[in-house]
Amino acid sequence: DVKVTQSSRYLVKRTGEKVFLECVQDMDHENMFWYRQDPGLGLRLIYFSYDVKMKEKGDIPEGYSVSREKKERFSLILESASTNQTSMYLCASQTVPTYGYTFGSGTRLTVV
Amino acid sequence: AQSVTQLDSQVPVFEEAPVELRCNYSSSVSVYLFWYVQYPNQGLQLLLKYLSGSTLVESINGFEAEFNKSQTSFHLRKPSVHISDTAEYFCAVSELSDYKLSFGAGTTVTVRA
Numbered sequence: 001d002v003k004v005t006q007s008s009r010y011l012v013k014r015t016g017e018k019v020f021l022e023c024v025q026d027m028d029h030e031n032m033f034w035y036r037q038d039p040g041l042g043l044r045l046i047y048f049s050y051d052v053k054m055k056e057k058g059d060i061p062e063g064y065s066v067s068r069e070k071k072e073r074f075s076l077i078l079e080s081a082s083t084n085q086t087s088m089y090l091c092a093s094q095t096v097p098t099y100g101y102t103f104g105s106g107t108r109l110t111v112v
Numbered sequence: 113a114q115s116v117t118q119l120d121s122q123v124p125v126f127e128e129a130p131v132e133l134r135c136n137y138s139s140s141v142s143v144y145l146f147w148y149v150q151y152p153n154q155g156l157q158l159l160l161k162y163l164s165g166s167t168l169v170e171s172i173n174g175f176e177a178e179f180n181k182s183q184t185s186f187h188l189r190k191p192s193v194h195i196s197d198t199a200e201y202f203c204a205v206s207e208l209s210d211y212k213l214s215f216g217a218g219t220t221v222t223v224r225a
Binding site: 035044045048058097103105 | 116118161163202212214
């Protein structure tokens with residue numbers, strides 16, 4: 001089975017901190033995605049990547065950046081964490097669209 | 113761009129009763145449709161998908177969904193639920209030319225004994 005691993009299950013950070021969320025997949029998938037999940041809003045796309053060093057903005061990229069230096073790793077960066085970035089963050093990978101996504105187990109980030 | 117509406121945010125249901133979760137989408141082109149399930153404190157797992165062909169698709173654990181192009185719907189059903197089906201369910205759509213999925217807001221199913 002494809003595995004998508006998010007390095008932290010729970011994180012608590014202070015306002016203004018720079019935060020790194022890491023995601024690693026083990027099946028050589030080209031496409032990787034970062035979503036945030038909030039009650040009543042479902043999943044909203046932050047950034048995605050089709051290949052190493054490529055990145056595209058999703059629907060809500062403000063306050064975030066990403067890095068994909070290696071094919072298996074896709075990092076989400078909160079440049080200066082704010083309380084409205086408290087959320088569940090989900091990473092996903094995909095080989096081709098007909099397979100859908102494989103998700104990691106999520107990182108619940110609290111910014112205080 | 114595509115969008116997804118899940119018509120029910122909460123669905124309480126008794127064990128062994130049937131359940132239906134409603135999903136409507138909007139898109140100007142052909143789409144792929146997916147249902148994902150999220151059990152408490154876990155990530156999302158693919159439940160079933162429609163790509164083409166037969167409009168009725170089934171999962172290994174008794175769920176089924178029917179694609180209705182004229183009504184732009186992809187409702188999920190199960191004839192008899194178990195306690196273990198308690199979870200949040202997400203409908204998602206992608207256009208054939210796109211890799212990205214758009215998700216609905218989710219429907220929380222709570223199964224009671």
